[in-house]
Amino acid sequence: MLNLYNSYTNSLREVELSKDEVKIYLCGPTVQSSPHIGHGRSSVVFDFFIRYLKYLDCNVQFVRNITDIDDKIIIKSAQQNIEFQELAKKVAAEFKDAYDSLNCLTPDIEPKATEYIDEILNYIKKILDKDMGYVSESGVYFDTAAFSDYLKLSGRKLDEVISGTRVDILDDKKAPEDFALWKFAKEGEPYWESVWGKGRPGWHIECSAMINAILGKDIDFHCGGNDLIFPHHENELAQSKAAYPDNEFVKHWLHNGMINLSGKKMSKSEGNIKILKDYIDQYGGDVLRFYFLRAQYRSPQEFSEELLIESKTTYKKISDFVIDSKPQPKNDELLSLFEECMNDDLNTPKLIGEIFTQMNNATNLENGMLDDIKATVKYIFEILGFTFKKNVTKKVSIEDTEKFFNQYEIIFDSVEQAMSEFLKIREKHRVEKNYQIADEMRTNVLEIGIKIEDGNKDGWSWNNN
RNA sequence: GGCGACGUGGCGGAGUGGCUACGCAGCGGUCUGCAAAACCGUGUACACCAGUUCGAUUCUGGUCGUCGCCUCCA
Structure with missing residues (x-):
């Protein structure tokens, strides 16, 4: 009963x-510059989806590509005076770090163009054999006129595509809307040999070819940002x-x-990108994930630091609620609600509300029921x-953290261990009513980004706002 | 210009032909050595104008507005 919106039919359809x-x-990234929040959204949102499919006992084969050759990379x-491979490798590593920090599942295969x-x-060659492409002076092109269903996915009309201002009208193309399958190399550009001439693949062909090579002629789901619908x-x-x-x-x-x-799309061309890593370092992967969970995946989502702080506060409420629970599917009602929301085109904001x-209701329940709710909430969030994990702020260095604890004659091993000892010392002062010292300790530990909350079950948290 | 999406309380964001979504913030309170946290209480919002209806935020039509795509984009 999984219903998902299909961009091809522009309608909600039941998935079989x-x-x-x-x-x-x-569709993964073109590795030309550091990942931004938008890349994070795409990867996390489809990670929710893939994890949900696995929860439904599906044997998922997940492929995400890396475009490591294209005009921008060249x-x-x-500009940086390095080989294109070097740039691609460096940026691909940044993407990997970001995916890992966000706890996105690693694809079964991650092919590079x-x-x-x-x-x-x-x-x-196969396309040319079918007479749906042609070789010309600047490259090999797809003959859009030969494909009657062209523009069916994006729902455009041909004359509108042509009238677009950015169409690159090359004289050697049969029609302006024909697109490159293979671009012949100009002086100094990287190239591969081919029967038609030295060159590199066009942007679109790699996905068709890699899907075919890895997954076969038919696939179940093709995912990506909605800005890829046309032309990619x-x-x-x-x-x-x-x-x-x-x-x-x-x-x-x-x-x-x-x-x-502020209402405008974040994109490289607008120059208003927010680098993903900056926010992961400050808020941690879980908070970023929760921020993405707050919006339905197809809706535009507003980004701001305030919204991230709000996500942090809200997520903390959930993590505090389940802190001493083991994740287990105990409460059937909650599990049904989970499936109901996810089956409804991955309605994650509704899920949060539910x-x-x-x-809120659980606080009035007797303990057994309450524990079941807690275990189930944790179970659901782990599925997602x-x-x-406690977010470690990266604003303060390990050295400074060690130095801080050394002042109290605590030998630093891990933050958890050191804090546990620190809290014991402080608690002793409190019991002895040395409130001034206890309060100073509370204030001082803020230096290394840790906030103590006496009434909180956990006792302390990273305070990285 | 064409195509598409959308306009819900201070903000974010579900949903429904008549019943409190939810979260954050705010306000009042309980608790507390203090601060915080936690807990309790608290908000009649659905762009505008017509129409259908006993009744519309929800359906229909129109108006206004916002955003996206139109070969660089997740």
Whole structure:
């Protein structure tokens, strides 16, 4: 009963799953510059989805690509005076760090475009063999006129596409809307050999070729940001249908909404990007995940530091609620609510509301019931990829932290151990009514970013606002 | 210009033809050595104008406004 919005039909559709094999392809990044909040949203939101499918006992095959060759990478690496591979490698590592910090599942396969050049060339050949592409002076192009269903995914009309201001009208293309499958290398550009000439793959062909090579002719879900619908996914669909006209290619097209800053889309071209790492370092992966959980994945989501702080506060309420519980599926009502919300096009904001309602009611329940609710809430959040690990602020160095504890003759091993001893010392002062010393300790520990809350079960937390 | 999405209380964000969503913030209180946390209480919001209806935030039509895409984008 999983219902998801399909961008191809523009409607909510019931998903029929064969649990033995669910194939998912997520359009990953072009590794040209550091990941921003928008990349984080796309990866986390589809991570919720994949984790949910696994919860439903699906055998998921998850592939996310890395585009490690394209015009921007060439330009940027030239500006930095390094090889394009070096830039791609460096940025790919940043993406990996971000994905890991956000606790996103690692794809089963994470192919890079440059590792699939042979497959790409064969795929282009297949398109040419079907007379749906042609070779010209600047490259090999897809002949959009030969594909009758072109623009069906994005729902555009041809004359509108042509009238777009950014269409690069090259004289050697049959039609302005034809797009490159293979770009011939200009002086000094990286290239691979091909029967048509030295060059590099166009942006869209790698996905068609890699999906085919890794997952096969048909996949269940193709995911990505909604800014990829046109032209990227439209062109990908055209290529795949051209090569394999009898296959559906993609059962469900899923697209996430954009991150907005003061109402405007965050994007490289707008120059208003927020670097993901800065916020992960400060708030931790769980808080970022919770922030993404607060919006339905297709809606535009506003980003601001205030909203992140709010996410932190709200998430803390949940993590405090479940702090002494083991994650277990104890409460059936709550589990049904969870499935109901997720089945409804991954309505995670609704889920949060339902969980809080249950939490609020739970305070009046007898202990056994309360424990079941706690265990189930924790279980649900762990399914959704939350770790409940204390966020370590990276604002204060380990050395300073050690030095701080040494003042109290505490040998630093881990923050947890040191804080436990620190709290014991302070508690002794409190018992002896040395309130001044106890209060000073509370104030001082703020230096290393730790906030003590006497009434809180946990006793302390990182205070990294 | 074309296509699409959307306009809910201070903010974020669900949902529904008649019943408190929820969270944050705010306000009042309990508790507390203090601070915080926690807990209790507290908010009649659904862009505008018509129409359908016993009744519309929810359906229909229109108006206004916001945002996205239109080959750089997650």
